[in-house]
Amino acid sequence: MNALEIRGLRKSYGGAEVLKGVDLTIGQGEFFGLLGHNGAGKTTTLGIVSGLIRKTSGTVSVFGHSIDDAPLKARACIGLASQDCTFSQFETVEEVVLCQAGFYGIPRSRARQEAERIFRRLDLDRFRRQETRELSGGAKRRLMLARAVIVRPRLLILDEPTAGTDAAARRSMWDYLRELNASGVTVLLTTHYFEEIEQLCGRAAILENGCIADLGTVPELSSRLGEKRLILELEGPLIPGLPLRPSPLGANFAECTYDPSSGSLTDLIVRLQSQGCTVRSVRSAASSLEEYFLRRTGDRPL
Amino acid sequence: MIHPLIVAYATMVRREVLRFSRAWFRTLLPPMMNTWLYFLIFGSLIGPRIGTMGGCPYASFMMPGLVMMSVIVSSYTNVASSVYSARFQRYIEEVLVAPVPRWLSVAGFVTGGVIRGILVGLLVLAVAACFVPVSFHAPLHGVLMLLLSSVLFSLGGFLNALYAGSFDDISVVPTLLLTPLIYLGGVFYTVDVLPPFWESVSRLNPLLHVISVFRYGFLGVADAPLELSYAVTLLLMVLLFLWAVLLIRGRR
Numbered sequence: 001m002n003a004l005e006i007r008g009l010r011k012s013y014g015g016a017e018v019l020k021g022v023d024l025t026i027g028q029g030e031f032f033g034l035l036g037h038n039g040a041g042k043t044t045t046l047g048i049v050s051g052l053i054r055k056t057s058g059t060v061s062v063f064g065h066s067i068d069d070a071p072l073k074a075r076a077c078i079g080l081a082s083q084d085c086t087f088s089q090f091e092t093v094e095e096v097v098l099c100q101a102g103f104y105g106i107p108r109s110r111a112r113q114e115a116e117r118i119f120r121r122l123d124l125d126r127f128r129r130q131e132t133r134e135l136s137g138g139a140k141r142r143l144m145l146a147r148a149v150i151v152r153p154r155l156l157i158l159d160e161p162t163a164g165t166d167a168a169a170r171r172s173m174w175d176y177l178r179e180l181n182a183s184g185v186t187v188l189l190t191t192h193y194f195e196e197i198e199q200l201c202g203r204a205a206i207l208e209n210g211c212i213a214d215l216g217t218v219p220e221l222s223s224r225l226g227e228k229r230l231i232l233e234l235e236g237p238l239i240p241g242l243p244l245r246p247s248p249l250g251a252n253f254a255e256c257t258y259d260p261s262s263g264s265l266t267d268l269i270v271r272l273q274s275q276g277c278t279v280r281s282v283r284s285a286a287s288s289l290e291e292y293f294l295r296r297t298g299d300r301p302l
Numbered sequence: 303m304i305h306p307l308i309v310a311y312a313t314m315v316r317r318e319v320l321r322f323s324r325a326w327f328r329t330l331l332p333p334m335m336n337t338w339l340y341f342l343i344f345g346s347l348i349g350p351r352i353g354t355m356g357g358c359p360y361a362s363f364m365m366p367g368l369v370m371m372s373v374i375v376s377s378y379t380n381v382a383s384s385v386y387s388a389r390f391q392r393y394i395e396e397v398l399v400a401p402v403p404r405w406l407s408v409a410g411f412v413t414g415g416v417i418r419g420i421l422v423g424l425l426v427l428a429v430a431a432c433f434v435p436v437s438f439h440a441p442l443h444g445v446l447m448l449l450l451s452s453v454l455f456s457l458g459g460f461l462n463a464l465y466a467g468s469f470d471d472i473s474v475v476p477t478l479l480l481t482p483l484i485y486l487g488g489v490f491y492t493v494d495v496l497p498p499f500w501e502s503v504s505r506l507n508p509l510l511h512v513i514s515v516f517r518y519g520f521l522g523v524a525d526a527p528l529e530l531s532y533a534v535t536l537l538l539m540v541l542l543f544l545w546a547v548l549l550i551r552g553r554r
Binding site for chain 2: 050051052072073075076078080082084086087088089090095096099100102103104105106107108147151
């Protein structure tokens with residue numbers, strides 16, 4: 001049984017068709033990434049799966065429970081952390097989490113014990129008596145995750161869970177998400193951070209114009225890129241006549257396009273050296289996945 | 303082990319009660335203050351000049367209507383503001399994603415309104431008891447209509463909140479619709495004193511039936527047959543409930 005099966009999913013708002021037949025299968029225990037530009041239909045897809053938005057047509061099953069025939073069983077499997085911080089501004093952190101557990105039928109005494117553990121893990125225990133409007137952006141994101149996790153979901157849906165958090169907090173959340181996934185929780189993640197997909201996800205799909213445009217393991221998607229953009233740090237200023245472009249990073253930096261199928265990176269560096277250009281370091285201009293995504297979807301901003 | 307749906311319902315009710323009790327000075331105090339002013343002006347100052355109404359001293363006649371007016375307004379505004387806030391801040395999602403049937407979500411919000419309505423009704427009755435002797439002719443009718451009317455107007459508040467596009471929209475309906483219906487529904491007079499045409503029009507006002515039965519519970523006088531009043535109230539309640547469930551199911 002798959003964690004999530006979507007077939008021919010369509011959604012129209014008035015005359016505008018946002019989803020045009022999405023097909024997607026996510027296996028149990030997967031960590032799956034969903035990529036797409038703003039307006040590609042990611043949030044609509046997640047909204048339909050979690051019961052917030054009514055679909056126009058198509059089928060969705062969560063652990064074998066159709067959202068049409070057994071919506072309560074399907075929703076009981078899901079924990080959702082939405083893109084926006086959707087909790088009452090006047091409730092305390094603890095109240096938000098305990099209420100969500102209550103709505104899922106978890107008695108308050110049991111939820112309180114579980115909340116203790118989650119608050120400690122997500123560094124929220126010092127805020128538990130604070131009203132949510134007093135929290136920082138990062139703490140609000142962690143609260144969204146805590147609220148989704150308290151219901152012990154089998155499928156955890158995360159819509160840009162680390163947006164607005166600093167690097168340390170993001171990495172701490174990644175560790176927690178890895179732990180959850182290792183304990184058997186299936187995770188469906190959308191994010192604008194390609195590094196997040198590369199670090200966490202086994203497979204990913206690109207949603208474009210309301211359809212799944214590409215799908216595969218993260219290394220597969222990255223390898224479909226072919227050419228890569230590199231940033232070279234040079235010993236001296238860029239010498240004219242070389243196959244290099246100036247870089248906005250400074251006079252000692254240059255950019256070039258490199259195709260792994262045409263030779264090794266060492267060959268390229270040696271060739272430049274023979275022309276009087278010593279390379280101090282080399283790095284990718286963007287993650288391979290990001291490069292592929294931008295090329296695949298027309299280089300529009302996310 | 304408690305059934306998960308009971309836990310969910312209890313959680314919704316608890317949250318609603320906490321919400322209005324946190325701001326008791328805005329939710330519970332004003333109706334008491336208003337009632338005190340009504341009794342001071344209409345009961346003590348003007349009432350003796352009016353004499354009797356429906357065979358009772360004016361202040362005693364007015365008392366059930368004032369209690370019911372507070373119950374109706376409190377139930378309505380409680381649910382309207384709670385649901386609209388939940389929509390505005392989008393934390394209504396917490397309920398919508400949960401494995402809870404939509405009718406139970408409606409029931410959770412409505413129960414909050416009912417509790418506030420009844421609580422306000424009891425507080426207002428306590429204020430009224432300072433001005434007039436309170437006695438019960440048919441207490442069961444009074445209690446039953448207190449419950450039914452608070453459910454009915456909580457459902458009205460729920461629908462108002464689902465249609466509202468701004469905070470202004472949840473105050474416009476009470477001002478333009480609810481207040482005239484309350485004032486023309488026999489809070490301050492019996493419809494017998496109206497000309498025949500306006501008496502017939504008044505009987506179409508559902509609030510007249512609610513107030514009529516409630517007054518019967520205290521004083522034993524009613525503006526309409528009790529059976530008709532119950533039928534109108536129950537029919538409206540069922541229609542509004544179905545409307546609310548259909549609306550919340552058909553979102554977006």
